[in-house]
Every structure is written in structure tokens, then in C-alpha cells.
Amino acid sequence: MGRAPCCSKVGVNKGARSAEEDNLPVKYIQTHGEGNWRSLPKKAGLRRCGKSCRLRWLNYLRPCIKRGNITADEEELIIRMHALLGNRWSIIAGRVPGRTDNEIKNHWNTKLSRKLASRGIDPKTHKFITMDSSNRAGDRFNQFQSEKQYYCSRRSQHLVSNVVKVGRSTDLVIPHVHNLKADLKVQETENKSSNRSLPVESHNTNISMSSDECYNYTPADSAECASLINSSDSVEAKCDSRDLHDNGCHWNEKHDEFPEYDVFNFFDVSNAENEICCNDDYWVDEESADQFVKQKQAPPQSGQWDKQIDVEGKDNLGYPCMNAHDLSDHANNDVTIMSWEAALWY
DNA sequence: AAATACGTCAACCGCGCGAAG
DNA sequence: TCTTCGCGCGGTTGACGTATT
Known part of the structure; x- marks a missing residue:
């Protein structure tokens, strides 16, 4: 036995709706509430399919629908x-x-x-479209994206609802890390209820940072990092400008050009030697990369790090590389990011 | 001015899921 | 356990308006 059709196809209007066809379901829903879409057309006096009425309500008639262009x-x-x-x-x-x-x-x-x-970004994968083998920046960006997702996925097993502190004491705090899957489950449940107009959950997870001398802690590898995370509800990882490189703290300064990748992340990059970049888009040229690696091999003394990192020039995409000035700015000023999107990584 | 191409978006369609019987 | 129902979702279509030739 086949499945019954959602409505009789005979005598049912299709196509654009008249004002009257919009008014009738609105009045009905205002009186009786949403739901029972199959029976709504008949009860409301409409010659429309119930599914069609539901769609019209959800996409157009609901009072909370925002008009105008997407900002x-x-x-x-x-x-x-x-x-x-x-x-x-x-x-x-x-x-x-x-x-x-x-x-x-x-x-x-x-x-x-x-x-x-x-912009040269694949809209499906959100990776750079590498045109040829010489597109080193694109390749490296894609590699970074893969690594980021891999590590974030691994960390998601540990960080649910944990309080994570990075930096000295209160310097760098993520008050609450949401569980993406749980969050989405709540979202879906709420969507199924009568009111689909959900306010944005802001996830006011503020990330700020400071630097100075507190770079004496560096997780040796992902295993150590995972061990730390497992051993405590509160993980404190002192982080400074050096850790921003060594431990894979990334953010995107080129917000105007690539706003979609303005996602702050920090995670353990165990193969940090491959991480020549300072953030998502700052890929250095070969010469600068060599210089950068050398500096990493001979870490500066406390307080001198900012001056040591002086990678000048432009990367393969023509963007200026992170230099001492940039780094100093980040190191000395608190950076606060509305970071529910960062939480989503977890 | 007419024909054609293109962009936009409301609406349609079929599938799948969960609940209920 | 199976069937049916109601609904929600994502892919797709097609009407309409605008731009271009």
C-alpha cells in the first residue's frame, strides 16, 4: 500500500497566492495556532495543499519574518x-x-x-581552489583547514562544558564551551515546537588575551594536551605570543577580505613545524618561512619574542606577513571576539 | 523596440524521520 | 513489529523582473 498523498490534487490552486489566500490562513492560525497543516486548508476555506500552506506561513506570513535585504x-x-x-x-x-x-x-x-x-574559495568545501601546483599558499591553507578540523574534532571529545582558561589566570578565558551536537539538538527541538522564530543564542564566550612573559608553558604534543584536558575540568594553558604560533592560535586580521574565516581557534598543533603561518591567511614566502623556522629553533628569551619575529614581506597572495608590529599589537592589547562561532568548533 | 540571457525567489516535490496506533 | 500519518528538510523548478544585445 502506497503512502497517501498529502492532499487531493484535484481542485487545488497552485502558483502565486492572492492576498485573500494569505489572509485566510493567517486568521485561522491566529485563532487556532500552528499545526495540523493537512486539515488547515479545508478548515480555513482555502483551495491549497496543506504542505503549501505550511511553507507559505513559515517563509512569508509569520509575523517575525524580517523583510529587506540580507545584511x-x-x-x-x-x-x-x-x-x-x-x-x-x-x-x-x-x-x-x-x-x-x-x-x-x-x-x-x-x-x-x-x-x-x-575569491578563489570553493563554496562547498570552503577551501581555496588551488589552480596549480605553484599555489603554495592555497595548498597550505587547505592543509591548515584540514588540520584545524581534525584537531577541533578531537578536542570536542574532551571539552564539552569544560571551562578552559588560556593565559595567566584570568587573562584569557573561555567561560563555557558548548557542545555543538547538543546545541544543535536543542535547536532542532525548539524548531519543532510551535515557535520557530528563535533568537540567536549569543554564546557570549569572550576571548581575550595578553602576553608578556608567560610563555613558559607549551604543551609538548597533542597527547599531553589531551591528558591535561582529561585530568581537569579546568584547563589552564598559559599562552602568549609564542604560543600563538607554536600551539596554533590563529585568527584572521584580514577581516575585510575574508570575514568568513574570522574564527578564533586555539588548539594543539603537534606538527607545528609545518605551521609557518601566523593565522589563516598569512602565508609567508619561502625566504621568510626559513627565517621563521630558524627563530622557532632558537627561541628568544622572555620578553624578547616580539622583536625576534620580524617576518617582513608579502605572502604568495600578496598579503603582508605577520611582523613584529602586528604581533606586538596582539600581544599587548586584549582582543575580544564574539566567539559563539569559535564555540561551534567544539 | 524586440529578443534573449540572466538573476532572484516563491513554491513545488519527494524523501526521510518520528510519533502514534 | 509494522503501517500510517504528519511534518520538516533540502533539491529543484519555473515565473517574473531586469539587464544586455
Whole structure:
């Protein structure tokens, strides 16, 4: 026995809706609430399929629907979410107040995917499209992305709900690390309830940092890091400008050019010798890379590190490399990042 | 001015999941 | 355990408006 159709196809209107066809379900839902979509058309006096009514309500008629163009901030958010979740539009929509999954999906397919492609980024994988073997920056970026996801995936087994402190005492604090899967489960559950208009959970996880002399701690490798994480609910990893390199703390200064990758991460990069970059987009040329490696092999004394790192020039993409000035800025000023997206990595 | 190409987006469609019987 | 139902999701379509030739 086959499955019953959602509605009779005979005498059912299709295509664009009239104002009356919008008013009737709105009045009905205001009185009776959402749900029972199959029976709604008949009860509301509509010649429409129930599924069609549901779709119209969710994508257009709901009072919380935000009108107007998608803003740059919303685009940025969508790109980040897509990098993390792929084509899970409903979940992405749950993070963008007032926007529907359909709207976001359309916007992605018509604009954002092309936008990324024009930057040389594959909109499906969010990796650089390497045109040829000489595109070292692209290759390295892709390698970095893979490593980042690998390590973040591993850490997710340990960091759920842990309080993670990085830096001296209160210098660098992540108050709460959310479990992505659990978070999404909550999201989906809430979506299934009558009110799909979810406010964005801000996950106000502030990350700030300072530096100075506190770089006497460096996890030896991923095993040690995992051991530390397992042994305590609170992991304190003193971190400074050197650790930003050695332990894989990355952030993206080139926010204007690549806002979608402005994700702050820190994780143990056990093969740090391959990590010549300072952050996502700062890939150095060969000469600078050699210089950088040499500096790493002969670490400076306390307090001298910022001056030692002086990688000048531009990378293969033409961006200026991290230099002493940049590093000093980051080392001495607190950097606070709205980082629910960082939490999502976990 | 007409024809064509292109972009946008609302709507449709089929599949799959979970709940209920 | 199986079947049916109701719903939600993501891929796709097609109508419509705008730009280009």
C-alpha cells in the first residue's frame, strides 16, 4: 500500500497566492495556532495543499519574518555557519533571526556561493581552489583547514562544558564551551515546537588575551594536551605570543577580505613545524618561512619574542606577513571576539 | 523596440524521520 | 513489529523582473 498523498490534487490552486489566500490562513492560525497543516486548508476555506500552506506561513506570513535585504553581518554569519554545517539550512536559519531556511538557501545559491568562488574559495568545501601546483599558499591553507578540523574534532571529545582558561589566570578565558551536537539538538527541538522564530543564542564566550612573559608553558604534543584536558575540568594553558604560533592560535586580521574565516581557534598543533603561518591567511614566502623556522629553533628569551619575529614581506597572495608590529599589537592589547562561532568548533 | 540571457525567489516535490496506533 | 500519518528538510523548478544585445 502506497503512502497517501498529502492532499487531493484535484481542485487545488497552485502558483502565486492572492492576498485573500494569505489572509485566510493567517486568521485561522491566529485563532487556532500552528499545526495540523493537512486539515488547515479545508478548515480555513482555502483551495491549497496543506504542505503549501505550511511553507507559505513559515517563509512569508509569520509575523517575525524580517523583510529587506540580507545584511553584510548576516552574510558573514551564514558563510561561517555554512563552513561548519554545510547545507543544513534550517539550522543555519535558526541562527539568523527573522530569516528563513528558504531565504538563506536562495541567497547562498544566487550570491554567496559566487562571492566565495570569486575569491578563489570553493563554496562547498570552503577551501581555496588551488589552480596549480605553484599555489603554495592555497595548498597550505587547505592543509591548515584540514588540520584545524581534525584537531577541533578531537578536542570536542574532551571539552564539552569544560571551562578552559588560556593565559595567566584570568587573562584569557573561555567561560563555557558548548557542545555543538547538543546545541544543535536543542535547536532542532525548539524548531519543532510551535515557535520557530528563535533568537540567536549569543554564546557570549569572550576571548581575550595578553602576553608578556608567560610563555613558559607549551604543551609538548597533542597527547599531553589531551591528558591535561582529561585530568581537569579546568584547563589552564598559559599562552602568549609564542604560543600563538607554536600551539596554533590563529585568527584572521584580514577581516575585510575574508570575514568568513574570522574564527578564533586555539588548539594543539603537534606538527607545528609545518605551521609557518601566523593565522589563516598569512602565508609567508619561502625566504621568510626559513627565517621563521630558524627563530622557532632558537627561541628568544622572555620578553624578547616580539622583536625576534620580524617576518617582513608579502605572502604568495600578496598579503603582508605577520611582523613584529602586528604581533606586538596582539600581544599587548586584549582582543575580544564574539566567539559563539569559535564555540561551534567544539 | 524586440529578443534573449540572466538573476532572484516563491513554491513545488519527494524523501526521510518520528510519533502514534 | 509494522503501517500510517504528519511534518520538516533540502533539491529543484519555473515565473517574473531586469539587464544586455
